[in-house]
Amino acid sequence: MFRVLHPKKDSYRYFIQGKTYQHWVDPRTQALKYHSDQVMDEFRIEVKGDQNPLKLYVLKSSGELVDTREFSFLPAKQNNLKVVIASCMDDQFPEVQKIMWNHVWEKNPDALFLIGDNVYADAHLDVLTHKKIKPGDGEAYRALITPKNLEGRYIQTRQDLLNFRMKKLIPTFSVWDDHDYGSNNGGEDFAYKSEVTKFFTQFFPVENLGKSFAEKGPGVSSVIRFSKVDVFLLDDRSFRTSQTHFGKEQSEWLFQNLNPKKLSVLVSGDQWFGGYHKFESFEGNQPEDFKNFLQKLKSKKAKVFFVSGDRHLTEIMKVAKKHTGFKTFEVTTSGIHANMYPGAFKRDPSPNQLIGVDGEFNFSTFTFHSGPSGKSVKSIEVESQGKDKVLFRKTLKITR
Ligand SMILES: [Fe+2]
Incomplete structure (x- = not known):
């Protein structure tokens, strides 16, 4: 499409x-x-x-x-599926975006995933409206957050981002986080939720493309089924309250669709195991719901791997066996071009971190290797690409 x-x-x-x-x-x-x-x-x-x-x-x-x-169309079998995952694409970084999107295209991935803050819809409304009001101006700035202006930012971003301008098109799948949603750290009660859902699905299609390939879930969630890997793009905004991260309906949809024979990549805009810092995360914001969610995952014996964005830093965290019934990982990759914050890990040390880099623009390339028999994914090669160099490369063994 x-x-x-x-x-x-x-x-x-x-x-x-x-x-x-x-x-x-x-x-x-x-x-x-x-x-x-x-x-x-x-x-x-x-x-x-x-x-x-x-x-x-x-x-x-x-x-x-x-x-x-x-x-090109995706080949039917993808024994070494290669995808790029990126988040946090602030359109006020014209020079950085040239370098970063060229890096993405050099990787020649089979598919591209944009996992939130693809549009900074509630930011830069001063630029959009040519008003001298800054986000720090409180009520006066908040008055600029209107459905019309949010749609304006979707248009502006679509015209500015270079991933839409590349000669070779890459199949692209997307989900939102708070800035695409139009409400910083927003949730279920956001006043313009239904309007912005329309903007998002118009600009970043979330569609049923056949039961064996891509299916839409609740909110703007979807599952993309590759031959060995299912990628669940989960909506962490539409149903979010102080008690729940994804809401009952979406969680049930996910559990029903988990296929224990395949690797399920669970993608959320904000972090899963982010209880170690004060910013948003499933573990930090809805700890009870998180515990129940993991319990359910464990009982499903699903082979899962976690991916997130939002943090404006990149890291791989180890996820202990006690959480999911086997050892797995969470990879956070953010932002491809956005404000970065050097020293973030010094301020908030990440206790289960395998490797991490702060203060550098980044996106990640994931290669899912399914071994000589080609039956199931045995390892995941993760490469974090920065502006001037590769930030790290790790091969993660998946043993379930
Ligand atoms: Fe962001």
Whole structure:
């Protein structure tokens, strides 16, 4: 599925060309809610046989060529699935983003996951509205947080972020955290929840693409099923209260969909095992719910691996056997281009940390190795990429 944002004054047609496949596509054009000068085109294609690599041509109805891109379909079997996971992409870092997104594309991943703070919707509203009001100005700034302005920030970010401008398209899956949600550290009671859910799913599709591949869950959650790995993108905002992180409905959906034969990568915007610091985390904010959640995971005998963003630092934490019934890990990777805070681990030492780096822009590449028999994932290679160098590389053995 493709989504293309463009000015309403032009109408676009698309031409797709594979090895033997050629097809014109007329998209379904969706209006935006508040910004009538822009529209979002949507179209899906299905091809027979191996057509990789394919080319996408974007043309105006007058016939003028606007853009060309390349893309490939995922191969059916992925014995060494390679994905990039990134979070916290503040659009006010134009120079850093050039370097970081080029690094992402150099890794040549099979898929890309954007796991929260993909849009700093509630930030930089002064820039959007050209008002001299700063986030520190309290009520005056909060008055700028309106559905119209939040949608404005989705548009602005979509136009600014370079991952949407790369010549080769990478299949991309997303979930939100608080800034995409439009409410810093926000939860279930956010006033514009239903409106912003529409913006998010319009700009970052969360869709049913067939039961064997991608399925939508409660809120903006989804599961993406690769041949050896299921990635659960969990919604840590829509159902969040002081008692619960994911809410009953979403947790049940997750437990029902866990497949003990595969590795389940559980992704949340904020940290899972983050009880060691004062910032947001499942363990720190809803400790009772967290305990019950782990108990349930343990009883399901699921083979799980935790991933998170949000912290504006990167680390690998060991998750002891007592929590999930076997030894596993949590990898935190954040932010690809955002404010970074050197000394974070000095201020809040992370007791179960295997390795970690603060103060450096980062994203992570995960390669899931399923061994010579190719049956199940045996190890995960994690590479944390910084702006000027690789920050660390670790191979994590998964023994369940
Ligand atoms: Fe962030």
